[in-house]
Amino acid sequence: MTPSDDSEDSNNSSEPIIPEKCQCKSTVTGKIYNFCYKLPENPKILGKRFSCDFVEEWEKIESSxxxxxxxxxxxTDSVFVTAFSNQFVRNGMRLISSIRKSGYRQKIILYNLGIAEDNLRMLKENSCNLEIRNFNFSNFPPSMNQLKSYRWKPIVIAQVLRDYGSLWYLDSSVIFEKSNVSHVYDLVNCYGKVRKRPPMLTSYSRDIRENREPHENGWDQKIWEKNLQECRKSQYLLHGYSGHGILSVTHPEVYKYFPTNPGELKKEKAKMYDAGFVFAVxxxxxxxxxxxxxFLCALEEDCMAPKSAVLGCQFVDDDRFTTYAGCHRYDQSIINLVLANQFWYDRRYYVSQIVDFFHIDRAGTPGDFQDKMKCI
Structure with a gap:
């Protein structure tokens, strides 16, 4: 079974047999869950079982x-979601104002990762249709408090996706710039229209395509139209290219949990994209x-943030794809690896390839955003 065959539209109620070594049993319902990741191209290859300590936390997501x-x-419309601590309040205000300036009136959900009371009050008083949720760190392991390992992000995304069906997750560094993103929605809405897809290209043919097609710049409508005809994209889409591959910046310990195909992962079509800007259904x-x-990797002590993981990379001879550069991108490494494994190690299928509706600014922008966060 290929990743595209295992679609969201399957109503097959039969449950696969869970290997005993992969079983985690809920103390609430008694249901047994499979906590071993399997390699999509070869389901016989299993990763190390994730801890059963938080099976009930996953059950809250899956069961609801x-x-x-x-x-x-x-x-058509999706809820906006962000999360930040007090350090990033100004950038968070800028993000909210950019969404409202673009004309979006739907709810924005802000997860409070440690915002001072006066800033929380200011956000509430000056924003429209803003829901503030306090991230409940006490429900999770102590390592969740280390904000720079970004373990909180998968929890936030899973909880809101469960509650709302589709979302835009945005780090506070994102600036939204376009009032109409239907061209992005079309990439998943095509599943309701396509009746016959063109044949899937071989890995070799897709290697050639990666070298020939221009990198995303704005909105290339010819590529977009091909994507609509093929209609094989993930319903979890990334957008902004990070400048290197996945293998080069993913700590080797991760592969204990997520087996992969290193030969495919080191190719240039297995590019890494920012985890801080996501459209998901x-x-x-x-x-x-x-x-x-x-989600499960975020709760595992040595999965998302192995003990020896560091951010600083050493790209030998500027090799950004084939050789491990001694660094790790935490949640970004994990989500890119899972997406690449699931979608043929080809970024074309797990990114939108559309970049005309946002930009990223991590440095901050001067100016006052306090009076610009209302709906217009």
Whole structure:
């Protein structure tokens, strides 16, 4: 079974047999869950079982998720989600104002990762349709408090995706710039229209395509039209290229949990994209093949943030794809690896390839955003 065959629209109620070594039993319901990741191209290859200590936390997500069927349901508007601490309040204000300036009136959910009371009050008083949720660190292991390992991000995304069906997750460094993103929604809404896809290209042919096609710049409508015809994209889409591959910046300890195909992962089509800007739809494919493993890795002590992991990279001879550069990108490494494994190690299928509606600014922008966060 290929990743595209294991679609969100499958209503097959039969449950696969879970190997005993992979079983985790809920103390609440008695249900047994499979906590071993399997390599999509070879399901016999299993990763190390994730800890059963937090099986009930995953059960809260899976049991309450109402999966969307994109053959019958269409995405038009999605909730906006962000999370930040007091250090990033100004950038967070800028993000909120950019969403409102672009004309979006739908709810923005802000997860409070440690915002001072006066700033919380200011955000509440000056924003419209803003829901503030306090991230409940006490429900999770102490390592969750280390904000720079970004373990909190998969939790935030899973919780909101469960509650709302589709979302834009945005780090505070994102600036939204376009009032109409239907061209992005079309990349998943095509599942309700396509009846016959062109044949899937071989890995070799896709290697050639990667070298010939221009890198995303704005909105290339010819590539977009091809993507609509093929309609094989993930319903968990990344957008901004990080400048290197996945293998070069992923700590080797991660592969204990997420086996992969190193030969494919080191190719240039297995590019890494920013984890801080995401469009996702709660389909069965998204939640069970992608978000579940992102979530469980965040709760595993040595998965998302192995003890020897560091951010600083040493790219030998500027090799950004084939050789490990001694660094790790935490949640970004994990979500890119899971997506690449699931979608043929080819960024074309797990990124939008559209970059005309946002930009990233981590440095901050001068100016006052306090009076610009209302709906217009």
């Amino acid at each position: 998720s109402k999966f969307l069927n994109l053959e019958k349901q269409k995405i 709660n389909t069965r494919q998204t939640m069970m093949n992608i978000v579940k493993w992102y």
